[in-house]
Amino acid sequence: MDINTYNESSLHKTLKTLYASENGFQTEVKKDGYIYDILDADGNAIEIQTKNLSKLLPKIKKTIKRGKKITVVHPLAVQKTITLTDTEGKIIAKRKSPKKESIYSLFRELTGLHPVLLDEHFSLEVLLVTITEKRMRTDTDVQSKNGRRRFKKNWLKTDNELQEIIKTVSFSNASDYLKLIPKSILPNFTAKSLAEELRRQKDLPSSASTYAHLVIWVLVRMKLIEHTGLQEKSRLYKINDNFIQPEAYGKFY
Structure with a gap:
């Protein structure tokens, strides 16, 4: 397994496959010291990023410097279903999450990308999606995998799965943002x-x-x-x- 896909969520993997297979593009391509999610025949890139978009800035700048286009695809969960399973994978609880994102949630991710948002080589595709968040019950209260929990809980998040793409919103110029x-x-x-x-x-x-x-x-x-x-x-x-x-x-x- 490629090191770049080891911790890849189902959501990320599904979107990457969708964007690549529709156009016959290559995935997980090494170029100029980076691994790109998707590259087309002309060297233009597509990056699937579910969070922390600012981490892509160096890669975006490098791609632009090469004179190539780069599109960042970012899903926002406008509806989320949470399933809880036991250690054997049996669903023991299922509910709708009260938390709902919107197109305006995007802006928490743009604070680190504003220098490139209007570059002619850059574009952003925001997918308004429904997802299923999978959680697994644990025997004891545990810290989350990213270590961000203030208090330990008796479950771990194991995956996000795409259910439906409701709408795609594209941003490539000033009018799109305004x-x-x-x-x-x-x-x-x-x-x-x-x-x-x-x-x-x-x-x-x-x-x-x-x-x-x-x-x-x-x-x-x-x-x-x-x-x-x-x-x-x-x-x-x-x-x-x-x-x-x-x-x-x-x-x-």
């Missing part, structure tokens, strides 16, 4: 007004509004929006004049 700013709050808005509008969107989970400040943070650093002043002690923003195309924005939903 569409996520609701038209109702333009032309001038604050992080607070953005959060309030996201809370009003019935087709978004309540967690979407918590990413308002990150949306602002990323778009400012991409130079897509700019600070224009204060409104009741809150920073006021507007779309950068270089990107004003009102008819194109606020149309994600």
Whole structure:
């Protein structure tokens, strides 16, 4: 087994197979000191990344420097089912997770990638998916595999499985990102007004509004929006004049 696939989840493996098999591309290709998930015949890359997108930045920059295109595919679980099995693999519990992601969850992953998001060689494909998270009961309370649990629990997460791709959202230019700013709050808005509008969107989970400040943070650093002043002690923003195309924005939903 290749060292790059040893800890690969079913979700990652399924998406990699899907993207590669549809086009007959190579997988797990070594190039310039990196192992790429997928390379096409022209040397353009596709990377499947379920979390920690910022870790890809050196690889992305290297690929761009070679004059090749790179697409990062990132799944977001808008619905998750959790199954718990005993040590023999028998399901002993099954439930729907209350945690739901949305397209705005993406921005927690973009803080480290903002330098390349508008590069002509870079694109991002966000998959809104449903998944099954598999957990296994343990005899005693244990720490998680990544060591991040504050308190030990009597189960371990063993895998994520893809159930369905509901929607694919592509990002390759300024308009794609600015569409996520609701038209109702333009032309001038604050992080607070953005959060309030996201809370009003019935087709978004309540967690979407918590990413308002990150949306602002990323778009400012991409130079897509700019600070224009204060409104009741809150920073006021507007779309950068270089990107004003009102008819194109606020149309994600």
